[in-house]
Amino acid sequence: MNSLLSPDVPRAEDSPGRARHRATAEEATVAALLRCCLREIAGPRGEVWDGPPYTFLRLAGTLIRARVRGGMALRFAEPPAWLEDGAWRPLTSALLVRLVQAGLSKNDDGNDEFGGQVAASRDAITRILAARERAAPPAGPWLASEQALTIGHPFHPSPKARDATGWLRYAPEAHATFPLRLLGVRHDVLLSGGDTTALDKLDAGAATPPGYTLLPAHPWQLDLLAADLAAPLADGRLVDLGHGSRPVVPTSSVRTVHEPVSGMCLKFSLDVRITNCVRKNAWYELEGAVALSERLEPVFGALATRFPGTGWLPEPGFRSAALGTRLLEGLGVILRASPSPTALLAAALAAATALPAMVAERQAAEPVRWWAAYVRHVALPALDAFCAHGVVLEAHLQNVLVKTAPDGMPSGAVFRDLEGAKLVAGRHDLAGVPGPVAGALTYTADQGWNRVAYCLLVNHLPEIAATIAGRAGDDGDRLLAELWGVAWDELAAYARSREWPARMRDLLSGVPLPAKANLSVRWSRAADRAAGYVPVANPLAGRDGDGIMEVAG
Numbered sequence: 001m002n003s004l005l006s007p008d009v010p011r012a013e014d015s016p017g018r019a020r021h022r023a024t025a026e027e028a029t030v031a032a033l034l035r036c037c038l039r040e041i042a043g044p045r046g047e048v049w050d051g052p053p054y055t056f057l058r059l060a061g062t063l064i065r066a067r068v069r070g071g072m073a074l075r076f077a078e079p080p081a082w083l084e085d086g087a088w089r090p091l092t093s094a095l096l097v098r099l100v101q102a103g104l105s106k107n108d109d110g111n112d113e114f115g116g117q118v119a120a121s122r123d124a125i126t127r128i129l130a131a132r133e134r135a136a137p138p139a140g141p142w143l144a145s146e147q148a149l150t151i152g153h154p155f156h157p158s159p160k161a162r163d164a165t166g167w168l169r170y171a172p173e174a175h176a177t178f179p180l181r182l183l184g185v186r187h188d189v190l191l192s193g194g195d196t197t198a199l200d201k202l203d204a205g206a207a208t209p210p211g212y213t214l215l216p217a218h219p220w221q222l223d224l225l226a227a228d229l230a231a232p233l234a235d236g237r238l239v240d241l242g243h244g245s246r247p248v249v250p251t252s253s254v255r256t257v258h259e260p261v262s263g264m265c266l267k268f269s270l271d272v273r274i275t276n277c278v279r280k281n282a283w284y285e286l287e288g289a290v291a292l293s294e295r296l297e298p299v300f301g302a303l304a305t306r307f308p309g310t311g312w313l314p315e316p317g318f319r320s321a322a323l324g325t326r327l328l329e330g331l332g333v334i335l336r337a338s339p340s341p342t343a344l345l346a347a348a349l350a351a352a353t354a355l356p357a358m359v360a361e362r363q364a365a366e367p368v369r370w371w372a373a374y375v376r377h378v379a380l381p382a383l384d385a386f387c388a389h390g391v392v393l394e395a396h397l398q399n400v401l402v403k404t405a406p407d408g409m410p411s412g413a414v415f416r417d418l419e420g421a422k423l424v425a426g427r428h429d430l431a432g433v434p435g436p437v438a439g440a441l442t443y444t445a446d447q448g449w450n451r452v453a454y455c456l457l458v459n460h461l462p463e464i465a466a467t468i469a470g471r472a473g474d475d476g477d478r479l480l481a482e483l484w485g486v487a488w489d490e491l492a493a494y495a496r497s498r499e500w501p502a503r504m505r506d507l508l509s510g511v512p513l514p515a516k517a518n519l520s521v522r523w524s525r526a527a528d529r530a531a532g533y534v535p536v537a538n539p540l541a542g543r544d545g546d547g548i549m550e551v552a553g
């Protein structure tokens with residue numbers, strides 16, 4: 001039992017740097033797993049209570065205490081501890097995994113992969129931290145921010161696990177760069193949609209033979225698909241054209257890269273599980289990206305008029321090879337416009353890493369004004385996309401880029417990733433879009449609002465607020481309350497301008513919010529789209545209950 005409970009003991013061969021990285025990785029892993037336990041296991045079972053200055057929870061009969069800061073972001077002010085024989089001992093990820101297993105296996109068949117995934121994620125963080133010390137970050141604030149997510153999703157039990165070997169060579173967090181592999185696809189098996197002309201620029205040194213069209217590929221994915229590729233390469237349906245002329249830069253999703261010759265982002269399939277999904281472009285998503293890009297153009301035009309600074313990254317085309325579903329999806333690449341090189345990934349703002357000095361300084365100097373501008377620029381267009389246009393934007397921290405003015409204040413938001421963007425059923429003309437593609441693009445209004453509320457109000461805004469408040473030391477709790485009061489005012493002013501849509505009225509009166517249950521998805525080995533949601537307290541609750549009746553009439 002003891003070896004399971006002891007903290008991650010430094011190994012004999014550890015250098016001081018390595019030991020430090022292992023400790024940081026363990027701390028981050030405990031924190032992420034404990035957040036999931038609070039939200040998904042102990043919270044819903046009523047086994048969490050406050051005993052200031054601590055929050056206590058019980059997991060499989062074991063008492064755990066933590067000093068929680070940052071409201072619903074659940075940041076821990078000191079290492080969480082568990083009670084053994086009357087003494088508080090540091091909580092380890094190994095113990096927490098055991099407690100999850102003991103707590104959840106009563107209800108089902110258990111999950112013998114879970115502990116391995118948590119440990120793999122922790123070890124990946126250690127390796128990422130070590131690799132970063134030897135590598136130079138990309139030039140430019142945008143790409144540096146894409147590569148700043150060393151610890152990853154704060155509410156996922158195994159945020160950095162990658163269930164395939166060789167991942168470090170392609171890891172954005174390790175500042176990897178690598179050339180693409182180039183294939184030629186014979187015209188009779190070429191599959192293409194929308195505008196893909198940008199890809200032809202990659203042909204410069206490759207000389208695609210007549211009768212073939214160039215198809216760039218992620219080198220990792222080609223390794224993973226090697227067995228399936230052997231036949232089409234042997235019989236000439238595909239040809240291997242070697243490597244791209246310049247290295248690409250992977251962005252935070254790992255599989256989407258910035259390609260400097262075309263200037264585009266290329267979203268590849270990767271047959272690797274990253275958080276909850278094996279990252280494959282499904283065939284209907286290839287077509288769906290193009291269909292959505294056409295339909296979102298006027299919507300973003302209207303949003304940019306009403307909320308100056310709003311932008312998006314269209315996905316104008318895709319290419320693949322019609323060689324059966326596995327290769328069609330496995331080789332499918334979606335083209336995406338690149339943002340300005342100075343935009344910043346919202347998740348990097350939340351993690352407070354790789355930020356330009358002016359942004360960090362302005363946020364620290366004027367936290368309330370900075371936050372008000374952030375809410376106006378980021379939240380209002382995402383809410384208006386839903387309320388006024390029937391468009392669901394998956395505005396989580398990794399799908400939003402934030403523009404800042406020269407003085408460091410937020411000045412606009414750029415929304416990306418059309419895989420998660422959906423149209424509310426009945427509000428759009430999908431004539432001409434094949435049934436399965438249209439089906440995958442559509443949500444009911446309830447499904448859509450759940451997604452908007454989770455991405456924006458659970459995944460995104462609370463993390464930014466907690467980071468701002470975290471800078472205020474002992475004054476953090478007071479500042480956090482002030483930030484949510486300001487958010488209420490901004491959202492209420494917007495709701496009033498749209499004559500109080502029913503969902504905005506509910507939101508501002510404080511209805512609980514839906515939080516995606518990432519631990520439960522991993523535990524049950526379910527598909528991400530089958531993920532359940534647990535209700536969490538709404539940070540906008542209790543701000544101005546009377547006021548809403550007054551203004552809403």
Ligand SMILES: Nc1ncnc2c1ncn2[C@@H]1O[C@H](COP(=O)(O)OP(=O)(O)OP(=O)(O)O)[C@@H](O)[C@H]1O
Binds near residue numbers: 149251397416459
């Ligand atoms: N707070 C966060 N919320 C959601 N995802 C996060 C967060 N922090 C890190 N991530 C990571 O970002 C990625 C988000 O997945 P998502 O499905 O949006 O991207 P994708 O579709 O693979 O690629 P792209 O965003 O380039 O279209 C995952 O790898 C996830 O682990």
Ligand SMILES: [Mg+2]
Binds near residue numbers: 253417
């Ligand atoms: Mg994304």
